[in-house]
Amino acid sequence: MLGAALNIKLxxxxxxxxxxxxxCPSCVxxxxxxxxxxxxxxVAGDWEKWLLSKSIWQCLECHYCLEMCYQHxxxxxxMTAMRAVATKRGIFPVQVKRGWEMFAKTGKLGEPAMxxxxxxxxxxxxxxxxxxxxxxxxxxxxxxxGQG
Amino acid sequence: MKDFxxxxxxxxxxxxxxxxxxxxxxxxxxxxxxxxxxxxTCCPEKSLVNNVDHAAFVLTAARNVALVDGMGLDIVSPxxxxxxxxATVKGELKxxxxxxxxxxxxxxxxxxxxxxNAKLTHLVPFFHDSVGVFAIKQRIKKDFSGMRLAVxxxxxxxxxxxxxxNDDPLDPKKFDNLLAxxxxxxxxxxxxxxxxxxxxxxxxxxxxxLHMARVKLKELKSLGADGLVLCCPSxxxxxxxxxxxxxxxxxxxxxxxxxxxxxxxxxxxYTAEELGMNSHRVDVEPFLEKWKRSPLVAGSGTIDEALNxxxxx
Numbered sequence: 116m117l118g119a120a121l122n123i124k125l126x127x128x129x130x131x132x133x134x135x136x137x138x139c140p141s142c143v144x145x146x147x148x149x150x151x152x153x154x155x156x157x158v159a160g161d162w163e164k165w166l167l168s169k170s171i172w173q174c175l176e177c178h179y180c181l182e183m184c185y186q187h188x189x190x191x192x193x194m195t196a197m198r199a200v201a202t203k204r205g206i207f208p209v210q211v212k213r214g215w216e217m218f219a220k221t222g223k224l225g226e227p228a229m230x231x232x233x234x235x236x237x238x239x240x241x242x243x244x245x246x247x248x249x250x251x252x253x254x255x256x257x258x259x260x261g262q263g
Numbered sequence: 264m265k266d267f268x269x270x271x272x273x274x275x276x277x278x279x280x281x282x283x284x285x286x287x288x289x290x291x292x293x294x295x296x297x298x299x300x301x302x303x304t305c306c307p308e309k310s311l312v313n314n315v316d317h318a319a320f321v322l323t324a325a326r327n328v329a330l331v332d333g334m335g336l337d338i339v340s341p342x343x344x345x346x347x348x349x350a351t352v353k354g355e356l357k358x359x360x361x362x363x364x365x366x367x368x369x370x371x372x373x374x375x376x377x378x379x380n381a382k383l384t385h386l387v388p389f390f391h392d393s394v395g396v397f398a399i400k401q402r403i404k405k406d407f408s409g410m411r412l413a414v415x416x417x418x419x420x421x422x423x424x425x426x427x428x429n430d431d432p433l434d435p436k437k438f439d440n441l442l443a444x445x446x447x448x449x450x451x452x453x454x455x456x457x458x459x460x461x462x463x464x465x466x467x468x469x470x471x472x473l474h475m476a477r478v479k480l481k482e483l484k485s486l487g488a489d490g491l492v493l494c495c496p497s498x499x500x501x502x503x504x505x506x507x508x509x510x511x512x513x514x515x516x517x518x519x520x521x522x523x524x525x526x527x528x529x530x531x532x533y534t535a536e537e538l539g540m541n542s543h544r545v546d547v548e549p550f551l552e553k554w555k556r557s558p559l560v561a562g563s564g565t566i567d568e569a570l571n572x573x574x575x576x
Contacts, residue, residue: 140458144475172466176310177418177458178347182432187425198314208467214311222304222323224311225277235284235539240276244302248326251369255322258369 120196123158125188130154135180135189141173148173150190157193166206171197222248264393265382268300268331270340270349273308274496281539282496285524286341286386288538292402292531293394297339302330306345310462324352325366328383329375337382339389341524343495346385347419347427353379354426385420387494387523388429391437396444404532406446408560410553412521413450413488414438415479415502417495418458441523442492445530446560450488454479461501476505480516490550494523507544519543519550529554 133151141148148170156162165171171194180189202211217224222245232240269290275282290297304323305312313320328349331338340346356363357379367376384392390399416435424432433456442449460475480502483491491502503520510516520543528538540547 140460140475143457144460144478145471169466169468173463173468173471175418175458175460175462177462178422178432179418179456179458181423195314199317202315208465210465210467211311211314214308214465215315218305218307218312224273224305224308227276228278228280231280231542235280237280237284237287238299240271241299241303242301244304244326244330247302247373248304248323251322251326251373252319254369254372255318259318 117157117162117196117200120199121157121193122188125186126154126193127158128186129184129188129190129193130158132185134185135183138179138183139190140177140179141175145173150174150194153197154190154193157197162197165197166201166204169208171201172208172211219249219252221245264296265337266296266298266335267337267339267384268303268334269297270303270306270327270338270342270345271299272340272342272345272496273305274500275342279496279499279542281542282341282499282522282524285522285528285533285538285540288533289524289527289531292528293398295394298336300330300334300336303327306342306348308344309348309351310465320348321352321355321362322366322369324349325356325377326370326373326375328353328379328381329370329377331381332378333375337384339384339386341386341494341496341522343385343417343419344497346383347422350383350426351423353381353383384429385427385494387420387441388437390523390527391441392429396440399441399444399527403445403530404561405554406530406560407442407526407554407557408446409557410447410489410550411450411487412442412447412526413452413483413486413491414442414455415459415491415493415498416456417493417498418456420495438492438494438523442526445526450483450486452482452486452488454482459495459498459501461497461505464501464505472501473505473509476501477509477514480506480509480518483518484516488518489553490519490521490547492521492523492526503543503545510545517549518545519547520545521547521550 136142153165174194180191227240307323416438421430421432421435430437439449460472463472525538525540535551
């Protein structure tokens, strides 16, 4: 499941490098956060235990590791893949679940604040494309079901 | 200049309409050919959507780009996350014809096609590259000489660089150049490029988000910064709202947070009230007071003067 989303050969090198470690904002500021441990376990095929860990949600997706990486890969990719597996199994931080549900329902993460707009004399907000997006997303899901 | 659609994104319109206000004011002040477009959705936000369904992430961004592709417009956004997410997908689809064909197969049902022609730019590099520091200097009524301001780029203004290609991802210059054009000293500080940490608030780790905000605000306080300038609603939420929450608990930093459009708007002669700065949660008065007391220095009136005053970079 994880192997399909990741390049394990690159991660093997990644687990021995750490060029990004000292620049990763979470590594620097959050005690106990070290994606190299997660990556070593991914390479060893022993990653299930990380799915329930809050560590995999501490990657801020700032892309700094990607820029520092000699392979332009970065441990961000490993963390994204872990989170994708976790969410498929229904393991979400509450806010991610809430955010996803709002997105799925409206195509947005929040609606324009109308009273404040009026007070500030802002023009009416442009129409949302949420309904159209929902229709093509339904087509995508249908296509997936067809591919089984 | 090609007409462009402003991609407001969800956060600015839902939580910070005053940032929309100041953005509109500076776009109008320079008579830039902007317009609102019906039919956009969330960009979509990477950490909430991409982590759950990558195909939905790609399809949503592709649809937003296809919308302006069909109108022959570019996109400019005052949100770093929106530009970065849209550009990431645009790059992915341009490099992957198989995926592009599959996405276009779905978009066809909505009468749209992703071509990837639209240029996607964040407001800061847009002002730097398309308006230019000379044009800005000429319009300044009162600059920020003597003010010690820190710039916070926000990760997604220039990263991932393979998709955005608008500044050096490890040593960006454009925001600093704009600050210099506005007469301020851009403070160099160790956490200048460090992620704000707001993402932690979106994954139920509020204490860690506060910790990340605290690290930066403490540093700025010790350096005697008059304010923190940024141009990303997520970073704004982190440093304005979370600073306010910490102040309520007795931790006082006193660092006013200034959106780039507000700083530019003030320099052009708009009042803080017109720009909606009274809607901030952290008091901006100390910043405004110091600025009011500083001597009047207007922008350079002629191109020659502007050229002589330009900072080497």
